[in-house]
Amino acid sequence: MFKPYTITERWPATNPDIIQLYSVDTPNGLKVSAMLEECGLAYEKHLVSFSDDEQHSAEFQSLNPNGKIPAIIDPHGMDGNPLGLWESGAILIYLAEKTGRFIPSDHHARYRTIQWLMFQMGGIGPMFGQFGHFHSYGGANIEDPYALERYKGETQRLLTVLNERLQNRTWIMGNDYTIADIASWPWVRALTVHYEARETLELSNYPNVTRWLNLCLERSASVAVLND
Template identity: 60%
Template sequence: MLQDFKVTKRWPAANPDVIQLYSLPTPNGVKVSAMLEETGLAYEPHLVSFASDDQLTPEFLSLNPNNKIPAIIDPNGPDGAPLPLWESGAILIYLAEKSGKFLPEDPAKKAETLQWLMWQMGGLGPMLGQFGFFHAFAGKEIEDKRPRDRYLTEGKRLLGVLDARLEGRDFIMGEDYTIADIAAWPWIRAILTAYNAAEEMELSSFSNVMRWYETCSSRPASHAAVNIPPRP
C-alpha cells in the first residue's frame, strides 16, 4: 500500500492510485516530468525543495538513499505491487516499458537507444552539471579555473558527439522521438538558462544540436515539464 511508504507522511498523496513523482525541475527532474507528460500516465507531482534540504530528510531518504531527485512510487507496479524507483535513467526505462512508448521494440534499436541513454547518464549530464557548478554556482568563486575549463572542454567534446549523431537525423534514433532525446535535451536547456553559458559552450556552432533542441523543447509535454513540480 502506498501509505506504507514513509515518504508519503511528508508528501501525502491526494490520489494514491496514480504514480507519485518526487522531484524539482532541474535537468534530471525535467526528464521524468517530460516522460510522464508524453506518455499520458496519470501521476501526482510533489516538490522536493533543495532550498529547505528536503532531499536530506529521513522521509525522502527512505525512498532514495542517494538523496537525489527524481524518484517515483508506482502504486500499480509489476504484479500489482507498489514499486519505488530512483535514478532518472532507470525511471525513463520503466515508464517506457510500462506505457509501451518511446523505446523501440526491435532488440537492436532498443539496445542502441539504451546506449545513447547511458551516454547521457554517464557523460553529457555529469560533465555539463560539473561545468555548471564551476561556471554559475558556488564553484565560480574558486580562483583556479582549471576545473571549470576541464568540464567546459569535455562538455564541448560531448556536444560534438551529439551534433555528429544528429547529422541527417531528426532525433537521436532517427525519425522517432525516444527516451534518449528526453534524457538529453533538458541538459542543453540548462546551458541556455541555469548556466547562461551558450557563448562559453559555443552552442551556436553545434547547428544540429540546436535544431534538435528547438524541436524537442517545443513539444507541448516539454513546455509543461519545465515547471513540474512548480517552484515556489
C-alpha cells in the same frame, strides 16, 4: 499501500491511486516529468525543497537512500504491486516498458537507444553539471581556471558527439523520439537557461544540437512541464 515508504507521511498523496513523483525542475527532474506527460500517465507531483534539505530527510531516503531527485512510487507496477523507483534513467526505462512507448521493440534498436540514454547518464549529465557549477555557481569563485577549463572542454566534446549523431537525423535514434531524447534535452537546455553559457561554449558551433533542442522544446509535453 506505500509501505515501507514513509515518504508519504511527509508528502501525503492526494490520490494514492496514481503515480507519485517527488522532484524539482532541475534537468534530472524534468526528464521524468516530461516522460510522464509524453506517456499520458496520471501523476501527482510533490516538490522536494533543496533549500530545506528535504532530499536528505529520513522520509525521502526511505524511498531513495541516495538522497537525490527524482523518485517515483507507482501504485500499479507492471506486476500489479506498488513499485518505488529512483535514478532518472531507470525511471525512464521503466515508464517506457510500462507503456510500450519511446523505446523500440526491436532488440538491437532497443539497446542502441539505452546506449544513448547511458551516454546522457554517464556523460552529458555529470559533465554539464560540473561545468555549470564552475561556470555559474559556487565553483565560479575559484580563481584557478583548471576546473572550469576541464569541464568546459569535456562539455564541448560531448556536444560535438551529439552534434555529429544528429547529422541527418531528426532525433537521436533517427525518425523516432525516444527516452534518449527525453533524457538529454533538459541538460542541453540548461546550458543557456541556467548556466547562461551560450558564448562561453560557442554553441553556434553545434547547429544540429540547436535544431534538435528546438524540436524537443516544441513538443506539447515539454511545453507543459516547462510551464507548470
